[in-house]
Amino acid sequence: KKAITTSTIKAMKQQGEPITMVTAYDVAMARNVNEAGVEMILVGDSVGNVMLGYGSTVPVTMEEMLHHTKAVMRACGTALVVADMPFMSYQASIADGLYNAARFLKETGCTAVKLEGGSEICELVQKMVAAGIPVVGHIGLTPQSVNQMGGFKVQGKDVAAAQKLLDDAKALEAAGAFAIVLECVPAALAAKVTAELKTAATIGIGAGNSCDGQVLVCNDLLGFSDGFCPKFAKKYSDLHGSIVSAVQQYIREVKERSFPAPEHTFKIDDEVLEKLY
Ligand code: KIV
Ligand code: NA
Structure with missing residues (x-):
């Protein structure tokens, strides 16, 4: 099986072939999901909640993300590995963002990075792409902003918020993002965003089945815990049991x-x- 590249993902969007992504945080899980045949692995900053027991993704550091991304890369599979840039590794300055994104590619060997935000990060996204760093955007519910958003809730429900979501998606596409995660967005709005984007693949989580692809947190998908499971996640297994x-x-x-x-x-x-x- 051939290694998945950003060109593969773009071609899948053009051909209407659904793209699958799951999170993984270590070599054991990465081996299993590679063998299953997923196209993309996300080393999510959800590692903070899922593996490290933090209450949110806000405390996650660059060093923690690099540590887990290196472990995932040792699985040597065909999936394209995307690393999440943690909170405040890219918000303070363009230089910080470029430097920290490059650390992922140079120190772990992963292919792409993911950043939360819309038009406010587009200058950075453009510079990353120009420097040779493939970027995945992430809009809708952006967990690094939980303190600002006042909780985890569905985004884009009124005209202003829905329009901003569509504008942000187009701006990220224009800046060169090859994919955009849409988190907790009403299905019909995610479908409209997906239809309006020509090159960037939408990857939904709680965003309906019209997106170009889907992503789930591996621990949710596998039923690793009997605790809280978000409405958008489906348990395909009962690993807890x-x-x-x-x-x-x-x-x-x-x-x-x-x-x-x-x-x-x-x-x-x-x-x-x-x-x-
Ligand atoms: O960190 C993560 O797992 C994510 C996905 C939910 C998209 O960002
Ligand atoms: Na994340």
């Missing part, structure tokens, strides 16, 4: 000394033992 029952079985077998069994056990010649004093 599988993990708890597997570990419970291990506990039982250790307590009753049925694990380890002979096949898990190393042997020694009796005569060796007999010579010991």
